[in-house]
Amino acid sequence: MANKKMTIIASKGSLDMAYPPLILATTAAAMDVDVTIFFTFFGLDIIKKGNADNLKISPIGNPAMPMPIPIPTLVGSLPGMEAMATSMMKSMFKKHGVASIGTLLDLAKESGVKLIACQMTMDVMGVKQSDIVDGVEFGGAAMWLDEASDSQINLFV
């Protein structure tokens, strides 16, 4: 029986939004699904060299963001609040035995997940191919559509 196939478009570069594509990709690979992740726009931040474990989360515009004490929206925009929210989330993930983004990215590569970086958004945002981690292919919409056309699961994150 041929393996099932899945593609995920990863378009966000915040800590919280980097998790779903990588959790689903690594798990799918462990369930014998052939996976492709297409990194575009801010999702490119996940695969920039040395950046996977430096992604941040902002308390701004997220009423569900857990904070030690309730914080008015305006206060969330003050210097240092983003760093505080980020380190808080990271320690919560660590405490609960959740892998870091860098670890999940390594596991994805190790399990044969195909990684594609969007060349157009790289050009627009001044990202060079040498800025991207090894093992990534470069392409555009047609490359994703080719994979997506044969896939049972296609997700946009």
Add this chain to the structure above:
Amino acid sequence: MSADVKADQVLDAKGLSCPLPILKTKKAVEALSKNQVLKVETTDPGSKNDMASWAKRTGNEILKVEEGSGTFTFFIKKTA
């Protein structure tokens, strides 16, 4: 299934959250020979259903699940 299931390998996935118990189970099962049994211990409450879904999709067989206080022990036979 008889009460006594003998494990060929043991995987300690206690304290780990989704998706690590599944990823580690996959790796450990791959290292087994066919029909060998892996014992996996977890504490992630989600792992009970996750492990069943994983086994169903990969064609491996869960022989037995034991629930302790906050722990889950799976005996997985490599059948795929």
